[in-house]
Amino acid sequence: MTNENQAPREVDIAIIGGGPAGLAAGLYAARALRTTVLFEGGVLGGQIATSDRVENYPGFPDGVGGFELAMAMHQQSEKFGMETVYARVTDLQVLEDGRFALRTDGGGDFIAKATLVTAGADPVKLGIPGEVELTGKGVSYCATCDAAFFKNMEVAVVGGGDAAVEEAVFTTRYASKVILIHRRDELRAQKVLQERAFAAENMEFLWDSVVEEIHGDVAKGQVEAITVRNVKTNEVTRMPMSAVFIFIGQTPNSNLLEGIVPMDAGKHACVNAWMETPVPGLFVAGDVRADAARQVVSSAGDGATAAIRADHYITDHF
Amino acid sequence: MAHPTDTTDATFESDVLKSDVPVLVDFWAPWCGPCRMVAPVVEELANDYDGKVKFVKLNTDDNPKVASQFGIRSIPTLLIFKDGEVAGQVVGFRPKSDLARHLDAALA
Numbered sequence: 001m002t003n004e005n006q007a008p009r010e011v012d013i014a015i016i017g018g019g020p021a022g023l024a025a026g027l028y029a030a031r032a033l034r035t036t037v038l039f040e041g042g043v044l045g046g047q048i049a050t051s052d053r054v055e056n057y058p059g060f061p062d063g064v065g066g067f068e069l070a071m072a073m074h075q076q077s078e079k080f081g082m083e084t085v086y087a088r089v090t091d092l093q094v095l096e097d098g099r100f101a102l103r104t105d106g107g108g109d110f111i112a113k114a115t116l117v118t119a120g121a122d123p124v125k126l127g128i129p130g131e132v133e134l135t136g137k138g139v140s141y142c143a144t145c146d147a148a149f150f151k152n153m154e155v156a157v158v159g160g161g162d163a164a165v166e167e168a169v170f171t172t173r174y175a176s177k178v179i180l181i182h183r184r185d186e187l188r189a190q191k192v193l194q195e196r197a198f199a200a201e202n203m204e205f206l207w208d209s210v211v212e213e214i215h216g217d218v219a220k221g222q223v224e225a226i227t228v229r230n231v232k233t234n235e236v237t238r239m240p241m242s243a244v245f246i247f248i249g250q251t252p253n254s255n256l257l258e259g260i261v262p263m264d265a266g267k268h269a270c271v272n273a274w275m276e277t278p279v280p281g282l283f284v285a286g287d288v289r290a291d292a293a294r295q296v297v298s299s300a301g302d303g304a305t306a307a308i309r310a311d312h313y314i315t316d317h318f
Numbered sequence: 319m320a321h322p323t324d325t326t327d328a329t330f331e332s333d334v335l336k337s338d339v340p341v342l343v344d345f346w347a348p349w350c351g352p353c354r355m356v357a358p359v360v361e362e363l364a365n366d367y368d369g370k371v372k373f374v375k376l377n378t379d380d381n382p383k384v385a386s387q388f389g390i391r392s393i394p395t396l397l398i399f400k401d402g403e404v405a406g407q408v409v410g411f412r413p414k415s416d417l418a419r420h421l422d423a424a425l426a
Contacts, residue, residue, distance in 0.1 A: 043355045043411045050351060067351030086359070088413055106415030136392040136409030145350050146392045148379075221389020243391070 006108060011035045013310055014102055014112035015082075016089045016256065019046025020296045021286025022118035023073040025303035025310075026082035029116075032311040036081065037112075039104060041088025045070020046120040047250070047287075048296055052144040052170050057296045066144075069296070092117075092256045094279060098317065113318050114281040114310040117257060117269070118303055121250030121287040121294075126158065130214030130223075131246075138223030138243040139214060143167035146243070152176045153242035156226060158211055164247035165189035165197045171245065172200045179239075181206045183231060208232045214244055252288040264290040275306035281313055320364045322373035327383040333374055335402040340425055341372045345395045347379045352411045356394040359414045363421065371398075371421065398424040 013029040015022045018040030029036040043049040051066030060069075078084065087107025092115065095101055100115040123141040125131060131139055140146040143157070147170060155175045157168035160182035166189070168180045180197065185207040187194050197203055209228050215238075216223040226241045254267045261277040261284065262270045268290035275283045285302035287294050292302065322344060325333040334341045344360050346353035357375075364373040378385040378393060388397060388404070398406035398421060406424030408417060 041413045043352050045351070049355070065351075067354065070351075086413060087415065105413065106418075136395065137389060138391050140392055142352075142392075145352060148347070148349070149385075149391045149393075221391060 008101065008109035008111045009037075010111045011037050012112065012314055013037075013114050013116065013307070014100065014110055015039065015116045015118055016092070016102075017046065017117065017119035017253070017286070017288070018044045018074070018084065019118060019120045019286060019299065020048060020070075020073065021120070021299040021303035021306075022046075022116070023070070023077050023303070024300035025116050025118060025285060025307040026077035027073070027080060028304045028307035029310065030077060030080035030082040032307070033081075034311060034314065035083075037083045037085055037110060038077070039085050039087060039089050039102070039107065041086070041105065044074050044084075050142040050144055051166075054296055073300075089256060092260070094260065094282070098281060100281065113314045114283065116275075116283045116285060116303070116306050116310060117254075117288060118284075118286045118299075118306075119253035119256065119288050121252045123246065124249045124251050126211060126246055126248065128211060128213055130216060133218050134214055134216045134223050134244075137218065137221040138216060140243065140245050141247070143171045143245045147171040147174045147245070150175050150243045154179070154240070155243040155245065156181055156211070156239075156241050157245045157247065158182075159247035159249075160184060160187045160189065161247065161249065162189045162193060165193045167245055167247055168203060169193070169196050169200055172202050175243075176202060178203045179206055179241075180204070181209050181211060181228060183208065183210050211244065212236070250287065250294075254288050257284065257288075266290075268292070273305075274309040275302055276309060280317070281310070283310055320368040320373070322360055322364050322375050325374040325376050325381075325384075327381040330376070330381075330384045333372075334399050337372055337399070339370065339372050340405065341374060341399045342367075342421065343397045343399065344373070344375045345378050345385060345390050345393050345397070346375060347377060347393055349379075350393050353394045355411055356396075359417060360396075362414060363417060366418070367421065371425070396420075400424060 012034035048066035055063040087104040091103035269284040283306035286299035
């Protein structure tokens with residue numbers, strides 16, 4: 001029920017994306033007493049919201065629930081005055097006076113002196129037949145959300161990085177058997193995660209293999225089988241399967257920045273050590289920037305750096 | 319203030335399938351982080367659509383029968399029922415404007 005003709009709201013700092021980078025930026029911006037609005041069109045916390053436990057964020061020796069950490073970060077930022085607008089930013093323009101015009105999907109229009117893009121990344125899809133049709137019917141990008149629906153069933157996890165291995169280990173709590181399918185013959189995940197995976201009793205590994213098709217009954221809402229090809233022998237097998245969890249990497253949410261800032265081949269925005277882009281007042285932090293470590297702690301650090309610099313920028317230019 | 323009410327395996331038929339008005343069912347579980355994000359959005363929608371749509375929540379841990387009957391394999395899932403039939407479905411967290419569009423499409 002937003003009035004489309006309302007004049008845009010003027011703020012100091014706009015933050016696009018409510019993951020660790022955006023939430024940390026919001027904390028620092030609000031504590032600098034800048035009017036700060038954070039836009040979130042999905043889930044607060046971003047990728048950590050769907051992570052069962054975060055074990056590598058300093059200060060939590062026993063780990064912390066991803067969603068709990070996100071909520072605590074958000075609470076802390078709002079406590080110091082950050083405002084949250086639950087809407088997606090659909091358009092970002094640089095105005096002639098150097099400020100930024102932001103248009104949102106249902107949250108109104110805004111003008112900001114500085115803008116921090118902390119939009120994070122979304123899971124990459126396999127792009128194979130059956131994947132889109134069966135998403136939510138056994139094809140999933142979030143084991144912590146959906147693994148419980150496959151109690152005592154056989155499920156596949158695709159990928160070999162941290163997320164794949166971590167979520168595969170989590171899924172062993174529910175599934176009778178978890179088959180980790182990886183296109184190489186070794187995992188890329190942190191060693192501590194690999195050790196856990198190799199120790200899990202109901203976990204098997206299918207090396208040098210890719211999933212080529214997901215079969216199932218869309219009407220009944222279930223995955224029934226997958227087609228797997230061995231990349232070395234080209235042998236193709238069909239395996240009965242109740243679910244497929246896919247963790248093959250992320251793609252940065254950098255659409256808003258296209259044509260505004262330079263990007264690397266993977267569409268990550270290029271920034272300097274202060275998270276500055278060549279556009280004055282425009283900062284990019286976290287998973288959406290190039291050369292990021294893609295960790296909760298480094299994203300939060302990025303966000304703090306960007307907010308500190310944005311505060312200085314506003315002092316110097318307005 | 320209109321608030322979503324809880325429905326169960328036992329009351330689903332009378333609450334949802336035999337409802338005179340369209341019903342939005344929020345399938346959730348306590349362990350699901352994104353589900354807890356959906357809850358406040360559904361609360362807001364319940365206010366916006368007060369009188370036009372009934373809003374209920376179903377805990378999939380406690381009510382596995384309904385969840386499996388409708389092939390719920392991922393939460394949060396929202397199902398919109400009209401005259402006892404599924405008229406719309408949203409899987410995963412979406413912003414309020416998206417959900418409103420789905421509701422409007424299902425009601426049309």
